[in-house]
Amino acid sequence: MESLLKLTQIHQSYHQQEIIKHLSLVLKKGEIGCLLGPSGCGKTTVLRCIAGFESISSGEITINGKIVCNADFNLPPEQRRIGMVFQDYALFPHLSVSANIGFGLQQYTKAERTHRINELITTVGLTEASDRYPHELSGGQQQRVALARALAPRPDLLLLDEPFSNLDISLRERLSLEVRDILKDQHTTAILVTHDQTEAFSVADVIGVMHQGEILQWDTAYNLYHHPTNRFVAQFIGQGTFVPGHLISPEKIQIALGIVENPDYSDYFEQSKHTTNEAVDVLLRPDDIVYNEASALQATVVNKAFRGANILYTLKLSSGQTLLSLIPSHHNHSIGESIGIQLAADHVVVFSREKM
Amino acid sequence: MNDEQPDNLGAKLSASHRHPSPQLKNNINFWRLAPFCVASIVLIPIIVVISSIFTPADDIWHHLAETTLPSVLLNTFWLCLGVVLGAIILGTSLAWLTAIYDFPGRKFFSWALLLPMAIPAYVTAFVVLGLFDYTGPIQTYLRSWTGAESNWIPDFYGRSGAILVMVLAFYPYIYLLARNAFITQGKRLIEAAQSLGLSRKQGFFKVALPMARPWIIGGAMLTLMETLADFGTVSVFNYDTFTTAIYKAWFSLFSLSAASQLASLLIILVFIIIIIEQQLRARMRFAESKSSRTTFRIPLLGWKRLAACSYAFSILFIAFILPCSQLLIWAIDEINKNIDSRYIEFLIHSLTLSTIATLIIGSVAILLVYATRLYSDKATHIAVRIATLGYALPGAVLAVGIFISLAWIDTQFNQIILMLFEIEVGFLIQGTIIAMLIAYLVRFLAVGHYPIDSAMQRVTRSIDEAARGFGLTGWSLLSRIHLPILSSGIFTAATLVFVDVMKEMPITLMTRPFGWDTLAIRIFTLTSEGAWTQAALPAIALVLAGLIPIILLMRQTEQ
Numbered sequence: 001m002e003s004l005l006k007l008t009q010i011h012q013s014y015h016q017q018e019i020i021k022h023l024s025l026v027l028k029k030g031e032i033g034c035l036l037g038p039s040g041c042g043k044t045t046v047l048r049c050i051a052g053f054e055s056i057s058s059g060e061i062t063i064n065g066k067i068v069c070n071a072d073f074n075l076p077p078e079q080r081r082i083g084m085v086f087q088d089y090a091l092f093p094h095l096s097v098s099a100n101i102g103f104g105l106q107q108y109t110k111a112e113r114t115h116r117i118n119e120l121i122t123t124v125g126l127t128e129a130s131d132r133y134p135h136e137l138s139g140g141q142q143q144r145v146a147l148a149r150a151l152a153p154r155p156d157l158l159l160l161d162e163p164f165s166n167l168d169i170s171l172r173e174r175l176s177l178e179v180r181d182i183l184k185d186q187h188t189t190a191i192l193v194t195h196d197q198t199e200a201f202s203v204a205d206v207i208g209v210m211h212q213g214e215i216l217q218w219d220t221a222y223n224l225y226h227h228p229t230n231r232f233v234a235q236f237i238g239q240g241t242f243v244p245g246h247l248i249s250p251e252k253i254q255i256a257l258g259i260v261e262n263p264d265y266s267d268y269f270e271q272s273k274h275t276t277n278e279a280v281d282v283l284l285r286p287d288d289i290v291y292n293e294a295s296a297l298q299a300t301v302v303n304k305a306f307r308g309a310n311i312l313y314t315l316k317l318s319s320g321q322t323l324l325s326l327i328p329s330h331h332n333h334s335i336g337e338s339i340g341i342q343l344a345a346d347h348v349v350v351f352s353r354e355k356m
Numbered sequence: 357m358n359d360e361q362p363d364n365l366g367a368k369l370s371a372s373h374r375h376p377s378p379q380l381k382n383n384i385n386f387w388r389l390a391p392f393c394v395a396s397i398v399l400i401p402i403i404v405v406i407s408s409i410f411t412p413a414d415d416i417w418h419h420l421a422e423t424t425l426p427s428v429l430l431n432t433f434w435l436c437l438g439v440v441l442g443a444i445i446l447g448t449s450l451a452w453l454t455a456i457y458d459f460p461g462r463k464f465f466s467w468a469l470l471l472p473m474a475i476p477a478y479v480t481a482f483v484v485l486g487l488f489d490y491t492g493p494i495q496t497y498l499r500s501w502t503g504a505e506s507n508w509i510p511d512f513y514g515r516s517g518a519i520l521v522m523v524l525a526f527y528p529y530i531y532l533l534a535r536n537a538f539i540t541q542g543k544r545l546i547e548a549a550q551s552l553g554l555s556r557k558q559g560f561f562k563v564a565l566p567m568a569r570p571w572i573i574g575g576a577m578l579t580l581m582e583t584l585a586d587f588g589t590v591s592v593f594n595y596d597t598f599t600t601a602i603y604k605a606w607f608s609l610f611s612l613s614a615a616s617q618l619a620s621l622l623i624i625l626v627f628i629i630i631i632i633e634q635q636l637r638a639r640m641r642f643a644e645s646k647s648s649r650t651t652f653r654i655p656l657l658g659w660k661r662l663a664a665c666s667y668a669f670s671i672l673f674i675a676f677i678l679p680c681s682q683l684l685i686w687a688i689d690e691i692n693k694n695i696d697s698r699y700i701e702f703l704i705h706s707l708t709l710s711t712i713a714t715l716i717i718g719s720v721a722i723l724l725v726y727a728t729r730l731y732s733d734k735a736t737h738i739a740v741r742i743a744t745l746g747y748a749l750p751g752a753v754l755a756v757g758i759f760i761s762l763a764w765i766d767t768q769f770n771q772i773i774l775m776l777f778e779i780e781v782g783f784l785i786q787g788t789i790i791a792m793l794i795a796y797l798v799r800f801l802a803v804g805h806y807p808i809d810s811a812m813q814r815v816t817r818s819i820d821e822a823a824r825g826f827g828l829t830g831w832s833l834l835s836r837i838h839l840p841i842l843s844s845g846i847f848t849a850a851t852l853v854f855v856d857v858m859k860e861m862p863i864t865l866m867t868r869p870f871g872w873d874t875l876a877i878r879i880f881t882l883t884s885e886g887a888w889t890q891a892a893l894p895a896i897a898l899v900l901a902g903l904i905p906i907i908l909l910m911r912q913t914e915q
Binding site for chain 2 (some may be wrong): 035051052055076077078081082084086088090092093103104106107149150152153159183250
C-alpha cells in the first residue's frame with residue numbers, strides 16, 4: 001500500500017523551546033494512526049502542523065505524495081484536502097446540523113450537496129436532529145456532527161484532536177468504536193491525537209507513543225504492550241514494575257523471584273553485547289505474578305484495588321522491591337498480610353541497567 | 357438602613373434554602389418588599405413621562421411639533437445611523453485585528469484601544485471644536501503654511517462633528533464585545549472553515565462575522581442607547597436632538613409639559629431598543645462556547661504588519677492621545693493665567709455628590725442582591741429587572757419624570773399641611789439635592805447592581821452549606837465568607853458608579869439646586885460660551901477619574 005501521510009524529520013521550536021524534535025512517521029492509505037502521549041508532549045502541535053495551522057522550522061510533510069510544507073513553504077490549510085475534528089468540535093453556532101455538515105460542500109451542486117448531507121446524517125445516526133442547532137444537541141451528538149462535517153467533502157486525510165475528551169467515559173468507549181466503524185466504512189485515512197490509551201487501542205491501527213516532542217515507538221497496540229522498545233513506553237502503556245536481575249546466559253536471567261527465560265531485549269539493549277553476569281532490569285506485568293499458597297516466596301500486601309474479577313495487589317518483597325500482581329478476586333487478602341506468590345512469565349522485556 | 361439585625365439575615369440565609377419555612381414566606385418583611393419598593397421608584401417617573409402622551413397638548417407643544425420636532429427626528433435618525441455604522445466598522449475591525457492576528461504592539465493596542473472610554477464624549481467634542489476653531493491650532497497652522505485665508509476646513513459644526521466624536525467615544529463597546537466573541541471562538545471556527553476548504557478571508561465573512569453577530573449588534577444597541585441619551589456632545593455641536601429639545605422646552609420655553617411629551621417619544625424609542633437587545637442577549641447565551649483555549653495568533657507579515665499597526669495607532673491617536681494632549685496644553689495655559697478658586701468648589705460638589713450617590717446606590721444594590729438570594733421567585737426577579745432598567749433611560753427623560761413626580765408629591769404634601777395646620781411649608785424635595793440623588797439612583801442602579809450580583813453568583817449554595825458545616829452562621833458567615841467574596845464586586849460597583857455620577861451631565865443640569873455647579877456643569881457652561889481652553893481644567897479632572905474604571909476593565913480583559 002502506498003503511503004498517504006509522511007512526516008520526515010519535522011522540527012518546530014517556539015521561543016527557543018523545542019516542541020517537536022525531528023519527528024518522522026508514515027501512515028498508509030486507509031490506516032488509522034494515533035499519537036498517544038501525556039499532555040504537553042507536543043502531539044496536538046504535530047496535528048496542527050499537518051493541518052497547516054502551524055508551520056515547521058525544518059523537515060517536510062507530504063500528503064498523498066504532495067509536499068504540503070517544509071521550512072520555507074506552507075500550503076494553506078484549505079488547499080490540503082484535510083478534514084479536522086476539533087477537541088471542542090468548533091461547530092458553527094449560527095448554522096443548523098445539516099448546514100454545518102454541508103458547509104464544506106460549496107463546490108457541489110445543490111442536489112449533490114443534499115444527497116451527501118443526508119448520507120452522512122444517516123451514517124452518524126442524526127436523522128431526527130438535522131434541523132437543530134448545535135446548542136440544542138448533547139455532547140455525543142455534537143461530536144457526531146463534527147465528524148460528519150469533517151467527512152463530508154471526502155478529505156484525503158482526517159485529523160481528530162482529542163475527539164472524545166469532552167464526553168463521559170461510558171459514551172467515550174461506545175463512540176470510539178463507532179467512529180472506527182464509520183472511518184473504516186468510508187475508507188478514510190485518519191490520524192488521532194489522545195492521551196487515553198483505551199481510546200487509542202480501540203480506534204487506531206498504529207500508535208505512536210510521544211514524549212517531549214518525539215515519537216518513542218510507532219507500532220501496533222500489541223507490540224507497544226508486549227514489545228516496548230523503550231522504558232517510557234514500557235511504563236506508559238499498561239502497568240508494570242522493573243525488577244533488577246543479571247544474565248546467566250543470553251536466554252536466562254536471574255531475578256529475585258527466580259529465573260526468567262525468553263527475554264525480549266529492547267532495541268537499545270540489542271545493540272550491545274550480552275555478557276554473562278551483566279546487570280539488567282526486567283519488566284514484570286501484573287499478570288506475570290500469580291498467587292500460590294504453597295509457594296515459599298512470600299510478599300506483604302501494601303495496597304489493593306478491587307477490579308471485579310481480579311484484585312490488583314501492590315506487593316512488597318522482603319528486599320524492599322515492590323511488585324504488581326493481578327490475582328482472582330476470591331483470593332481476598334487484607335493489607336499487611338503475607339501471601340505466597342510465584343513467577344509465571346513466559347516472556348519478559350529486558351532493559352539494560354545503564355539506561356536508567 | 358433597616359431594623360433587621362445582620363444575625364437575622366444570616367439565619368434566614370441559612371434557613372431559607374434548606375427548607376423555606378412557611379412562616380418566613382407568609383411573613384411580609386423588609387427583604388420581601390425591598391425589590392418592589394425600588395422597582396416602583398424606577399417605574400413612577402417612566403409612567404409619568406409616558407402618560408404625558410395622553411394629556412392634552414398645549415400651544416407650545418403644537419408650536420414644537422410644527423417647528424422643531426421634524427428636524428429633531430431627522431437629526432436623531434442621521435446621528436443614530438452614522439454613529440452605529442461607524443462604531444460597528446471601527447469596533448469590529450479593531451476587535452478582529454487584535455483578537456486573531458499578531459503584529460507589533462498588539463498586546464498594547466488590545467487594552468489601549470479601550471482608553472477612549474475614559475473621556476466623556478462631550479469633552480472630546482469641545483476639544484475637536486477647539487482644534488478646528490478659527491483661532492485653533494489647525495486653522496492657524498494651515499493659514500501660516502499656505503498664507504491663504506480660505507482653506508478647506510471640514511465643517512465640524514453639526515452632524516459630521518457629532519457623529520465623528522460619538523463614534524470615537526462609543527466604538528469601545530462594540531470592540532469589547534466583538535473581541536470577546538472572536539477570542540473565545542473566532543480562531544477555532546476559522547480553522548474549522550479552513551479545514552473545510554475555505555480561505556481565511558472567506559471564513560471571516562462566512563463564519564466569524566455571522567457567529568459574532570449577536571455580540572456586535574448587542575454592542576451596537578448599547579451604542580444606540582448612549583447616542584440617544586447623549587446630551588453634552590450634541591449641545592456642544594449645536595445639533596438638536598431629543599435631549600437638547602427637552603432641555604430647551606423646559607428651560608428656555610418653560611414648558612414642562614412640552615418637555616415631557618418630547619421625553620415620552622424618546623422613551624418609546626429606547627424601549628424598542630431594549631426589547632431588541634434583550635432578545636439578542638438570549639441568543640448570545642445559547643451561542644456561548646464552552647472552551648476558550650487560547651491558541652497561537654496568526655502572525656502578520658510584511659506590509660500588513662505596518663498597516664495593522666498604523667491603523668490601530670491612528671484610531672488611538674485621534675480618539676485618545678490627541679484630545680488628551682490638547683486638554684493638557686490648554687489646562688497648563690489656564691493654570692498659569694488664572695487659576696479659578698471656584699474650581700475647588702466645583703470639585704468638592706462633584707466629589708460630594710458622587711460619594712453620597714455611591715453610598716446610596718451601593719447599599720440599594722446589596723439590598724437587591726440579598727433580596728433575590730432570599731426570595732428567588734419570579735416576582736422578585738421581575739422587580740429587580742425593572743429596578744435596574746434605569747441605565748437605558750436617557751438622563752434628560754429621567755430628569756423630567758422625576759421632577760414631575762416630586763413636584764406632585766410636594767404639592768400634595770403642601771395641600772395636606774395647609775389643610776391640617778394652615779401653614780405654607782413650601783417645596784421640600786424639588787430643587788434639592790434629594791431630587792438629584794433619586795435621579796442618580798434610578799439611572800445608575802444597574803451599574804452598581806451588576807458587579808455585586810456577579811460576585812454573589814460565586815457564593816454558591818454549597819459554599820454556604822460548607823461554611824455552616826464548619827459552624828459558621830449569622831454574622832460570622834457574612835463577615836468571613838460573603839464579605840471577602842463580595843468585596844471585589846462591591847469595589848468595582850463603587851468605582852463605576854462614582855465615576856459615572858461625576859461625568860453625568862443632563863440629570864445634574866436639570867435637577868440641581870440653584871447654583872450647585874459641578875465639574876460637568878462647569879464644562880457645559882463654558883463650552884456653550886465657546887471657552888474651550890477654560891473648560892480644559894475641569895475636563896482633565898473628569899478624564900483622570902474616568903481612567904480608573906477603564907484600568908479596572910483592562911485588568912479583567914487581560915487577566
